[in-house]
Amino acid sequence: AMPATALGIDLGTSGVRAAALAADGTLLDMAAFLFPSADAGRMPAIWWTGVQSCLAELSARLSFAAIEGLAVDGTSGTVLALDADAQPIGEALMYNDPCPEQAIVEQIAAQAPADSPARGATSALARAIHLSRRRGVRKVVHQADWILLKLGLAAPTSDENNALKTGFDLANGRWPDWLEACGMDIALLPAVERAGMPLSAVGPAGRAFGLPANCRYHAGTTDGCASFLATGASAIGDGVTALGSTLVVKLAAARPIDAAGYGIYSHRVLDFWLAGGASNSGGAVIRSFFDNEQLEAMTPLLRPDVPTGLAYYPLARPGERFPVNDPSYRPRLEPRPADDVVFFQAILEGITAIEKFGYDRLVELGGPEVRSVRTVGGGAANSAWTRMREKALGVPFLATRSAEAAVGTASLVLAGKARWS
Ligand code: ADP
Structure with a gap:
C-alpha cells in the first residue's frame, strides 16, 4: 500500500x-x-x-x-x-x-x-x-x-x-x-x-x-479555494460550477480578474488566479417551489432536448450581483405552465443561461476561454440538467475528483x- x-x-x-x-x-x-x-x-x-x-x-x-x-x-x-x-x-x-x-x-x-x-x-x-x-x-x-x-x-x-x-x-x-x-x-x-x-x-x-x-x-x-482544488481543476480555463443553494462559477485564469461591482476578486493559487462570481439564482429558487420528493419524481421526466423557450431568470427576490449587477433586477418566472415538469425544466434552463452568462462575463472581464467544466453541489446529480448545460456551454464536462x-x-x-x- x-x-x-x-x-x-x-x-x-x-x-x-x-x-x-x-x-x-x-x-x-x-x-x-x-x-x-x-x-x-x-x-x-x-x-x-x-x-x-x-x-x-x-x-x-x-x-x-x-x-x-x-x-x-x-x-x-x-x-x-x-x-x-x-x-x-x-x-x-x-x-x-x-x-x-x-x-x-x-x-x-x-x-x-x-x-x-x-x-x-x-x-x-x-x-x-x-x-x-x-x-x-x-x-x-x-x-x-x-x-x-x-x-x-x-x-x-x-x-x-x-x-x-x-x-x-x-x-x-x-x-x-x-x-x-x-x-x-x-x-x-x-x-x-x-x-x-x-x-x-x-x-x-x-x-x-x-x-x-x-x-x-x-x-x-x-x-x-480548497473546494476548487478538490475537484481536480488546475489548469488555465478550467471552470467549476457549484449548483447548490446559490449558483457560483469559478475559473482558473492566467491573470487576476477583479471587478468589485460584480463581487469578483481573484485568489492566487499556485500558478494561476482563481476568479469567481456568485449569482443570487440557484437551487434555493428550485427549493422554494418543490420539495426533494417532487424533484426526484420530476427529474426523470425532464426533456433536455425539447427546450421550453420560456427564458426565465430565476431569483427568489429582486436583485442580482453577478453576472448582471443590478440591485433591483427583476426575477422572470412567468408565465407558469400548467405542467410542473415543464415549469421545473424552465427554471433549470434559466439557471443554465445564467451559468453560461457567468462564464461569458468572466471571459469578457479578461478571463481565458473556458476549456472544461466540473460541477459540484446538489444539482450536479441531475443528469438531464447536465445534458442541458453541456449543450448550452459547449465545452467538455469533466468528473470531479472530490467534493471535499x-x-x-x-x-x-x-x-x-x-x-x-
Ligand atoms: P448548499 O449550497 O445548501 O450546500 P447543496 O449543494 O446541498 O446546497 O444543493 C442543494 C440544492 O440542490 C437545493 O437547493 C436543490 O434545489 C438542488 N437540487 C436537489 N435535487 C435536485 C435535482 N434533482 N435537480 C436540480 N436541483 C436539485
Whole structure:
C-alpha cells in the first residue's frame, strides 16, 4: 500500500474534516467531526476538538510516519483575537457576521482602494479591526492560521487566500498602509505566505500526533479555494460550477480578474488566479417551489432536448450581483405552465443561461476561454440538467475528483512541495 504523504485539514461551516493523500494524489482516508450545533461552530475550542478528533481517528487507521506536509483551510473571513499565549479572546467573528461597529465599515469604505475585497458590510478586515480592540489582544488571525498555531507552528502565519479579504496587498506582497488609517495595527496581523508554501518542520505539538520530524507545515487556503482544488481543476480555463443553494462559477485564469461591482476578486493559487462570481439564482429558487420528493419524481421526466423557450431568470427576490449587477433586477418566472415538469425544466434552463452568462462575463472581464467544466453541489446529480448545460456551454464536462475541501488542501500540500522545494 502507498503511504500517506500529505494531510489536509478543512474547517468548514458544518464541521472539521481531514484527508490523507498518497504522493500521487490518491485519497487514502478521511475523518470527519461534525459540529454539535451551528453555535458550536463559532467556538475556537470546538474547532480544535474537531481537529484533534480527526487526526486521532486517521492516525489510528494509517501510519503518519511518511507524512511530509500538512495544511489547513478555513472559512474565508473568519477571524479571532489572541492573547499573549495565543489563546482566543472570546468567540471568533464568523465569515458571514456583520462587523458589530458600522463606523469601521465606513472607515474602510473611505480608505480602501475602490476594488478592494476588504470592503462591504461583511468585510473580514472590519471584523479584524473590531477584534483588535479587545482587551489583551496580541494577534488577530484567521481560523486556519490559529489551527496551525495549535498544531505547533512557531509564529502566526497566514496565506494569501485567507488574507485577501482582510486587505492584504497581493501586488506588493504586504499589509498596505491604508489599514492603519482604518484603525488596524498591522503589527497584530500574521505574516502572509503563498498558499501551499512550505513553512517549517513540525514542532513537538505536531509530533505528539505522530507526525515525523521532517514533516512540514504549509501555508493553507480558504475553504472556497480548497473546494476548487478538490475537484481536480488546475489548469488555465478550467471552470467549476457549484449548483447548490446559490449558483457560483469559478475559473482558473492566467491573470487576476477583479471587478468589485460584480463581487469578483481573484485568489492566487499556485500558478494561476482563481476568479469567481456568485449569482443570487440557484437551487434555493428550485427549493422554494418543490420539495426533494417532487424533484426526484420530476427529474426523470425532464426533456433536455425539447427546450421550453420560456427564458426565465430565476431569483427568489429582486436583485442580482453577478453576472448582471443590478440591485433591483427583476426575477422572470412567468408565465407558469400548467405542467410542473415543464415549469421545473424552465427554471433549470434559466439557471443554465445564467451559468453560461457567468462564464461569458468572466471571459469578457479578461478571463481565458473556458476549456472544461466540473460541477459540484446538489444539482450536479441531475443528469438531464447536465445534458442541458453541456449543450448550452459547449465545452467538455469533466468528473470531479472530490467534493471535499480537505482533499483540495492536501493536494495543495503536494503541489506546494513540488513547486517550492
Ligand atoms: P448548499 O449550497 O445548501 O450546500 P447543496 O449543494 O446541498 O446546497 O444543493 C442543494 C440544492 O440542490 C437545493 O437547493 C436543490 O434545489 C438542488 N437540487 C436537489 N435535487 C435536485 C435535482 N434533482 N435537480 C436540480 N436541483 C436539485
